Amino acid sequence: MKPKIYLSSPNMGGKEFEFVKEAFETNWIAPLGPNVNGFEEDLQNYTGAAHAAALSAGTAALHLALILADVKAGDHVLCSTFTFSASANPIVYQGALPVFIESEAETWNASPAFVEQAITDLIQQGKKPKAFILVHLYGMPAKLDEIKAICDKHQVTLIEDAAEALGSSYKGRRPGVFGAFGILSFNGNKIITTSGGGALLSNDKVKIEKARFLATQARDPAPHYQHSEIGFNYRMSNICAGIGRGQMLVLDQRVAEKRALHEWYVTQLAQVPGITFLEEPEGFVSNRWLTCILVNPALTNGLSREDIRLAMEKENIEARPLWKPMHLQPVFQGSSYYGDGLSERLFDQGLCLPSDTNIREEEKNRILAVFKALNLIR
Secondary structure: OOEEOOOOOOOOOOOOHHHHHHHOOOOOOOOHHHHHHHHHHHHHHHHHHEEEEEEEEHHHHHHHHHHHHHOOOOOEEEOOOOOHHHOOHHHHHHEEEEEEEEEOOOOOOOOOOHHHHHHHHHHOOOOOOEEEEOOHHHOOHHHHHHHHHHHHHOOOOEEEEOOOOOOOEEEOOOOOOOOOOOEOOOOOOOOOOOOEEEEEEEOOHHHHHHHHHHEOOOEOOOOOOOOOOOOOOOOEEHHHHHHHHHOOHHHHHHHHHHHHHHHHHHHOOOOOEEEEEEOOOOOOOOOOOOOOEEHHHOOOOOOHHHHHHHHHHHEEEEEEEEOOOHHOOOOHHEEEEEEHHHHHHHHEEEOOOOOOOOOOOHHHHHHHHHHHOOOOOO
């Protein structure tokens, strides 16, 4: 079998082991330590957030953000429908009720019009939402000015899920710093990784201090173990943070590599009838974490995105459909939804292409060979 071409695998920069080695030499193996502090400072400097808490996962960061936004059982929380389930699951952790918001065509992120409609309707029903989890999908920032204005007007806490958007920018600022909270993920497939991990961003020092307290089992300041609140084991280890510090040194390089690969795909496929790419609106810069295409079978002689995906799978090349919308997921059956079906159409026609920064020229040729075998390019 041919070597596998991955969708997005980890890519070490070379300095990670130096930080990890220092942790071993100084016996800082347990959670917290100098690497955690240093990684948080790196994230603050890069994103422009005043404060950051390094955590065990992006999902943990979302969960803490909802707690800090005072989301409780029975509350309503808006969430982008076109996303991975980790964006919505913490809503249910809190016993709250997700309300899914449809995408708009320019960025594939939540539509400001449907955000406004959902909030207005819920207020009229006496169910004013506590928060909105806004996802920046595949690295493309959402329409932050419009959405932030709506949330501010109605006093709904804006939580930015920027798990896929580290390295992107919106009008010169980083996603994750516009709302009350920002979420980052360093899972193995993200643009940089700590093997597993995430971070919570905020300009509110008190909130981040509370997040750190809750993330370390909410241990009260006492010589014995005393707890007045329910806490969580959500802090990042000093070892993982060491990997993150090394990865931060190559983050801009990884963004450049992802964007260059995206442009290569555009050069190769943009003239193929029925294949389209998501373009950047003015003022939006995507890290192009994953390069995605839409495949219109009416213009590709009946070939669908699934035909392309299966042809790639046969060649041991990893490609993946776009996210299946949350309002269509069995686990969220019956949840409220505001939209017009755009995300369902994106799911039906969308394909994530191999976007690995480890990709080599011969692997690019293997990918092109699939499109040639399908008579999409010559």
